[in-house]
Amino acid sequence: LSVTVNDEECVQEYVLYEGDTVSGNFVVVDHDIFWGSDHPGLDFTVTSPAGNIVQTLKGTSGDKFEFKAPKSGMYKFCFHNPYSTPETVSFYIHVGHIPNEHDLAKDEHLDPVNVKIAELREALESVVAEQKYLKARDTRHRHTNESTRKRVIFYTVGEYIFLAAASGLQVLYIRKLFSKSVAYNRV
Amino acid sequence: IWLTIPTTGGTKCVSEEIQSNVVVLADYYVVDEHNPENTPAVSSKVTSPYGNNLHHQENVTHGQFAFTTQEAGNYLACFWIDSSHHLANPITLGVDWKMGIAAKDWDSVAKKEKIEGVELQLRRLEGLVLSIRENLNYIKDREAEMREVSETTNSRVAWFSIMSLGVCVVVVGSQILYLKRYFHKKKLI
Numbered sequence: 001l002s003v004t005v006n007d008e009e010c011v012q013e014y015v016l017y018e019g020d021t022v023s024g025n026f027v028v029v030d031h032d033i034f035w036g037s038d039h040p041g042l043d044f045t046v047t048s049p050a051g052n053i054v055q056t057l058k059g060t061s062g063d064k065f066e067f068k069a070p071k072s073g074m075y076k077f078c079f080h081n082p083y084s085t086p087e088t089v090s091f092y093i094h095v096g097h098i099p100n101e102h103d104l105a106k107d108e109h110l111d112p113v114n115v116k117i118a119e120l121r122e123a124l125e126s127v128v129a130e131q132k133y134l135k136a137r138d139t140r141h142r143h144t145n146e147s148t149r150k151r152v153i154f155y156t157v158g159e160y161i162f163l164a165a166a167s168g169l170q171v172l173y174i175r176k177l178f179s180k181s182v183a184y185n186r187v
Numbered sequence: 188i189w190l191t192i193p194t195t196g197g198t199k200c201v202s203e204e205i206q207s208n209v210v211v212l213a214d215y216y217v218v219d220e221h222n223p224e225n226t227p228a229v230s231s232k233v234t235s236p237y238g239n240n241l242h243h244q245e246n247v248t249h250g251q252f253a254f255t256t257q258e259a260g261n262y263l264a265c266f267w268i269d270s271s272h273h274l275a276n277p278i279t280l281g282v283d284w285k286m287g288i289a290a291k292d293w294d295s296v297a298k299k300e301k302i303e304g305v306e307l308q309l310r311r312l313e314g315l316v317l318s319i320r321e322n323l324n325y326i327k328d329r330e331a332e333m334r335e336v337s338e339t340t341n342s343r344v345a346w347f348s349i350m351s352l353g354v355c356v357v358v359v360g361s362q363i364l365y366l367k368r369y370f371h372k373k374k375l376i
Binding site: 013093124128141163171 | 188189190191199200201202203204279284305308309311312315316318319322323326329330333336337340344347351354355358362365366369370373
C-alpha cells in the first residue's frame with residue numbers, strides 16, 4: 001500500500017503473539033526534488049505497545065527492516081517527512097508467526113509437519129516481500145525516467161526557441177550596424 | 188493495518204499499484220478507543236486508474252469492497268469523516284487489504300474439495316508459490332519492456348544531439364552566406 005506523507009504518517013499493526021517476527025520494507029516512490037538526488041529522505045520509527053522505540057531508520061529513501069516483537073500488541077510504524085514537499089511512500093508490513101516447541105506441547109493437534117509448513121510459509125512470505133520491494137523500486141525508477149523525459153522535451157523546445165531568437169537578433173543587429181553609418185564603415 | 192483519519196475535514200487515501208486481472212478484497216472498520224458506544228461513521232470511495240468509481244459508501248462504521256481489476260495502474264481508496272460530525276480525537280480505521288492469492292477463500296476450497304489439515308496448508312503454499320512465479324514473470328516482462336524503452340531513448344537522444352548540432356552548423360553557414368551577400372549588395376566589402 002502507499003500513503004502520502006505530508007508531515008507525519010503512522011500506521012499500526014497488531015502483533016498476535018510474543019516473539020513473532022515483524023518484517024517489511026518501504027520505498028519513497030515519488031520524490032519531486034528539482035536539483036540533485038540528495039533528498040534527505042524520510043525518518044522511520046517503530047514503536048512497541050509499551051511505547052519503546054524498537055527500530056529507527058533516519059533519512060532513508062527506502063529500506064528493509066526486521067525485528068522480533070518483544071511482546072504482543074499494537075505496533076506503530078511512523079514515517080516522518082522533515083521537508084514540506086509531500087512524499088508518497090509505498091510500504092509492506094508482514095507479521096510472521098512460527099509455532100515453537102512450547103506451543104507444540106500445549107496443542108496436540110500441532111505436529112512437527114505443521115511447524116515445517118509454517119516455516120516454509122514464512123520463507124515464501126519473505127520472497128513475496130522482496131518482490132513487493134522490487135516492484136516499489138521499479139515504480140520509483142519509472143518516476144525518474146518520466147521526469148527525465150519531461151525535462152528533455154522542455155529543454156529541447158527551449159533550446160530551439162533560443163536558437164531561433166539568437167540567429168534572428170544577430171541578423172537584425174548586424175544589418176542595423178552597417179546600414180546606419182555607411183560612410184564610417186567604409187574606411 | 189490501522190490508519191488514523193484526522194478530524195477536521197481530512198481525507199486519508201491509500202493507493203496500490205495493481206496489474207490487470209487481479210482480485211482485490213478489502214474490509215474496513217472504525218476502531219474507536221475513546222467512545223466505544225458511539226462509533227463515528229466514515230465515508231469511503233475507491234477509484235480505478237481511469238477514474239471509474241468502484242465503491243462508494245457514506246456514513247458507515249464498517250464496510251467491504253471487492254473487485255477484479257480491469258486496468259493496470261494505481262487504485263486509490265479514500266476515507267474521510269463527514270463534516271457534520273464534530274470529534275475531539277482523530278479516529279482510527281482498520282483496513283484489511285488483500286490481493287491476488289491472499290484474497291482467495293481457502294475455507295470454501297476446503298469444503299468443496301474435502302481436504303483438510305496438512306493437505307490444505309500445502310495447497311495454500313502451492314498457491315503462494317504459483318503467485319510468486321507469476322509475479323516473477325510479470326517483473327521480467329516489465330524489465331524487458333523497460334530496457335527496450337531505455338535503449339530506444341538512448342539512440343533517440345544520440346540522433347537528436349547529432350541533428351541539433353547539424354541544425355546549428357546549417358544556421359551558422361546560412362547566416363554567413365546571407366550576410367556576405369547583403370554586404371556585397373551594399374558594396375561594403
